[in-house]
Amino acid sequence: MVAKGVDIAPAEGKLGVLLVGLGAVSTTLVAGVEAIKRGISEPVGSLTQMGTIRLGKRTENRSPKIKDFVPIAELEDIVFGAWDIFDDNAFDAAMNAGVLEKDLLNQVSEQLASLKPMPAVFEQNYVKRLHGENVKTGKNKMELAEQLIEEIAKFKSDNGCDRLVMVWAASTEIFLESSAVHETIESFEKGLYDSDPAISPSMIYAYAAIKSGVPFANGAPNLTADIPALTKLAEDLGVPICGKDFKTGQTLMKTILAPGLKSRMLGLDGWYSTNILGNRDGEVLDDPENFKTKEESKLSVLEHILQPDVYPDLYEGFSHVVRINYYPPRGDNKEGWDSVDIFGWLGYKMQIKIDFLCRDSILAAPLALDLALFLDLAQRAGMKGIQEWLSFYFKAPQTAPGLYPEHDLFIQLMKLKNTLRHMRGEDLITHLGLEYYD
Numbered sequence: 303m304v305a306k307g308v309d310i311a312p313a314e315g316k317l318g319v320l321l322v323g324l325g326a327v328s329t330t331l332v333a334g335v336e337a338i339k340r341g342i343s344e345p346v347g348s349l350t351q352m353g354t355i356r357l358g359k360r361t362e363n364r365s366p367k368i369k370d371f372v373p374i375a376e377l378e379d380i381v382f383g384a385w386d387i388f389d390d391n392a393f394d395a396a397m398n399a400g401v402l403e404k405d406l407l408n409q410v411s412e413q414l415a416s417l418k419p420m421p422a423v424f425e426q427n428y429v430k431r432l433h434g435e436n437v438k439t440g441k442n443k444m445e446l447a448e449q450l451i452e453e454i455a456k457f458k459s460d461n462g463c464d465r466l467v468m469v470w471a472a473s474t475e476i477f478l479e480s481s482a483v484h485e486t487i488e489s490f491e492k493g494l495y496d497s498d499p500a501i502s503p504s505m506i507y508a509y510a511a512i513k514s515g516v517p518f519a520n521g522a523p524n525l526t527a528d529i530p531a532l533t534k535l536a537e538d539l540g541v542p543i544c545g546k547d548f549k550t551g552q553t554l555m556k557t558i559l560a561p562g563l564k565s566r567m568l569g570l571d572g573w574y575s576t577n578i579l580g581n582r583d584g585e586v587l588d589d590p591e592n593f594k595t596k597e598e599s600k601l602s603v604l605e606h607i608l609q610p611d612v613y614p615d616l617y618e619g620f621s622h623v624v625r626i627n628y629y630p631p632r633g634d635n636k637e638g639w640d641s642v643d644i645f646g647w648l649g650y651k652m653q654i655k656i657d658f659l660c661r662d663s664i665l666a667a668p669l670a671l672d673l674a675l676f677l678d679l680a681q682r683a684g685m686k687g688i689q690e691w692l693s694f695y696f697k698a699p700q701t702a703p704g705l706y707p708e709h710d711l712f713i714q715l716m717k718l719k720n721t722l723r724h725m726r727g728e729d730l731i732t733h734l735g736l737e738y739y740d
């Protein structure tokens with residue numbers, strides 16, 4: 303029986319995608335969208351653009367494209383805006399990031415050059431390695447938030463946008479833990495007036511977005527909107543939010559492989575992961591306080607997938623080490639090595655080695671696009687607060703308090719697609735399939 307589904311407003315008019323940080327990921331996203339719009343390239347890596355969704359029984363042969371199944375904004379309707387501490391336009395920033403070839407960038411240079419970053423909310427203390435001049439000033443953090451709120455409204459009207467979303471693709475901030483000032487919206491707003499050091503710039507952007515009714519995704523591991531004050535505000539104001547930390551290279555591989563090892567009841571003694579990375583992100587993460595934020599995010603996945611408490615004989619006390627080394631010659635082309643020590647039948651030891659020669663921003667850009675489009679869809683479908691169905695995209699997914707996150711990529715994908723089926727009133731797919739043998 304097919305249920306009715308959810309009322310979803312159509313994706314009419316322009317969608318403004320506001321990017322915090324106009325670095326490697328953001329410029330690769332903007333240039334990519336322009337190249338795809340012109341038919342120069344294909345949207346490889348993007349589920350919203352290339353993915354299909356099976357509906358009904360396997361015998362029905364119904365597998366539409368996701369973008370034909372749910373009303374997702376067209377790439378033609380996207381307008382980009384950005385903030386950065388450097389005032390380079392998106393063309394210069396993309397050249398500087400060195401991810402995409404000059405030839406491709408030249409073909410979309412006009413669109414890129416016209417995207418100029420607005421002055422950022424930034425404080426050196428949270429990203430020690432960066433020094434930029436394109437920065438807002440104000441007498442306290444609340445005043446900075448108010449400036450962002452005004453800018454968001456101005457961007458919307460200047461560009462004739464119908465709706466907006468915001469994606470944090472700026473540098474990883476230093477490690478912060480949730481504390482009293484993050485507990486309620488009252489304590490948080492008081493903290494903004496007092497310029498409380500526990501409120502980082504990313505929290506100010508998230509607050510401004512949510513106050514403006516703009517969905518917010520956090521592509522970095524910073525605490526940002528993962529605090530009670532902001533998740534509650536998002537729920538109260540009907541704004542979808544999600545995070546944290548795009549799941550791209552090494553952690554993507556980990557969450558593909560670990561569920562497979564567990565499904566075969568193979569044990570794990572240890573998983574050693576190291577990366578060399580030479581872009582600006584690598585430089586920022588070279589600072590121990592910023593790396594700590596990333597490390598926490600990267601470390602959490604294996605514990606949750608392998609459940610040592612449920613399978614102590616297989617996974618109790620396994621060693622998990624994650625390192626990132628800044629190595630300039632590699633630029634954005636990261637190399638991630640994993641040495642995985644497993645054991646099988648009767649405890650016999652085996653090893654798996656992974657050497658992923660990846661391209662960080664090539665992997666991240668389609669995720670940023672999907673998140674912008676799915677968050678906009680969620681808002682038009684009346685969804686609010688934490689969007690756990692988007693955990694597919696994150697290393698450290700935000701969840702309701704007390705709920706452990708799902709890290710297994712395949713469970714995450716099933717959750718995502720079942721959410722879309724639910725929105726449309728289609729049967730959820732359980733893979734039981736007994737009816738085929740009746």
Ligand SMILES: NC(=O)c1ccc[n+]([C@@H]2O[C@H](COP(=O)([O-])OP(=O)(O)OC[C@H]3O[C@@H](n4cnc5c(N)ncnc54)[C@H](O)[C@@H]3O)[C@@H](O)[C@H]2O)c1
Pocket residue numbers: 322323324325326327328385386387388399422423424425429432434470471472473474475503504521522523547548549550551581582583662663665666
């Ligand atoms: N590329 C990936 O695979 C990947 C995966 C997961 C997470 N991330 C995260 O995404 C973020 C972006 O990565 P990137 O490779 O584009 O980094 P990048 O260094 O090239 O770009 C980040 C940009 O943010 C700007 N910035 C810093 N603080 C800011 C602020 N407060 N306001 C506005 N702009 C600010 C910087 O000036 C820089 O231009 C990083 O935090 C990174 O850790 C990337």
